[in-house]
Amino acid sequence: MKTTRKPTSLDYAILGLVHEQPQTGYGIRKKFDTTALGNYSSSPGVIYPALKRLQELGLVVNSVKGNAKKSMFRCTTKGESFLIEWLLKPIEATDVAKNPNDLLLRFAFMENLLKREVQLEFLSSFQDVLKEYIKSLKEYHKREYNTLPLNARLAFEHGIASYTTTLKWCGKTISTLKK
Structure with a gap:
């Protein structure tokens, strides 16, 4: 693992989205633009570094899809376990x-x-x-x-x-x- 930084809310939001369905970086940006996730930045300068962090942690993988050569990000098994651990974290004041x-x-x-x-x-x-x-x-x-x-x-x-x-x-x- 190259990245030791604590995951952010943005990281978890992206992880949750790609767990629900594989997404392109552009697709993730559009979700942030058009849904209640709008309080997160949809800037490529924010989204793509977060995706890179998640890849470095082994939580998502990037695969090229079809002839269009579009990168699709999907959640790994490790990513799912990581997401579940976050979901189960006790609520504090x-x-x-x-x-x-x-x-x-x-x-x-x-x-x-x-x-x-x-x-x-x-x-x-x-x-x-x-x-x-x-x-x-x-x-x-x-x-x-x-x-x-x-x-x-x-x-x-x-x-x-x-x-x-x-x-x-x-x-x-x-x-x-x-x-």
């Missing part, structure tokens, strides 16, 4: 506070890799950690209400509302998956 989109990305890639029970455990854990985090945010809000500038307080309230919406989504999603 810092994940909810700093990387809630990564948690949703993990959930999005679970469907074809993990049993329904494991998906439900993930959502239940997400829900529990969210409840505690929202509780701490509300306590802070109450304690600092009179010292926060108006706009800061309103922005903070938006954050609480956003996390509360995610919490409601967890409950609804758990109900949907249990059907």
Whole structure:
């Protein structure tokens, strides 16, 4: 292994995409341009170095497809194991506070890799950690209400509302998956 750098959210997003279906670099860039993955850069200067990193780690392979000589990236067995390990990683409070989109990305890639029970455990854990985090945010809000500038307080309230919406989504999603 040449690369020892810790994989990024972008690396996992690409790995998840090529696990679902082999992709060209251009196809990956288009997914980032046209889907909810748009918060990742679709720049060739970002995508192709990430693909190279994943190849160096043995997580994806690049093969030329057909007469068009287009490179197709696909997930290796090692890549699938690596992806599953990431999906199964326990949820911590810092994940909810700093990387809630990564948690949703993990959930999005679970469907074809993990049993329904494991998906439900993930959502239940997400829900529990969210409840505690929202509780701490509300306590802070109450304690600092009179010292926060108006706009800061309103922005903070938006954050609480956003996390509360995610919490409601967890409950609804758990109900949907249990059907």
